[in-house]
Amino acid sequence: MSCEDRTGSLLATLAASKPDGHFLELGTGVGAxxxxxxxxxxxxxxLVTVxxxxxxxxxxxxxxADDARIEFVHAVADDWLTPRRTACSTSRTSTAGPGSTSGCPIS
Known part of the structure; x- marks a missing residue:
């Protein structure tokens, strides 16, 4: 469970290791x-949370909501992800060359 101290501490540590990281959470729940x-x-x-x-x-x-780094999206996760998955596949095959580190946009 993400609200247990050990798991939560790991999530915080991983997030801290990515200064300009973009994170995605599917299933916001009550926000724990x-x-x-x-x-x-x-x-x-x-952080985008759906x-x-x-x-x-x-x-x-x-x-x-006071944290400007967090974007709340009201959607069914699969419905929200599907167009992004298509865009990601297209961008990787058309512009990313060998060794490319470009990723897919979240929004």
Whole structure:
């Protein structure tokens, strides 16, 4: 579970290791999982968290919405991911060459 101390501490540490990292969480819930990486994220990092249930997402927003590094998306994860997966496949095959480190945009 993401809200257990050891797991949460690991998430915060991993987030801290990526100064300009972009992180994605599928299933915001009430925000316990998002709070952990956010606690370790450097100022340049960004977390997008996707939730289909507006009731639980509202709880997360209440507690975490003041953090400009976090973007809350109300959507079914698969519906939100599908166009991004297509864009990612296209960008990798058309522009990324051998050894490329370019990734897919989250938003």
């Amino acid at each position: 999982g998002a709070a952990w990486p956010a606690s370790g994220m450097p100022p340049g990092a960004r 939730e289909a249930n507006t009731v639980v997402q509202a709880i997360a927003c209440h507690h975490l």
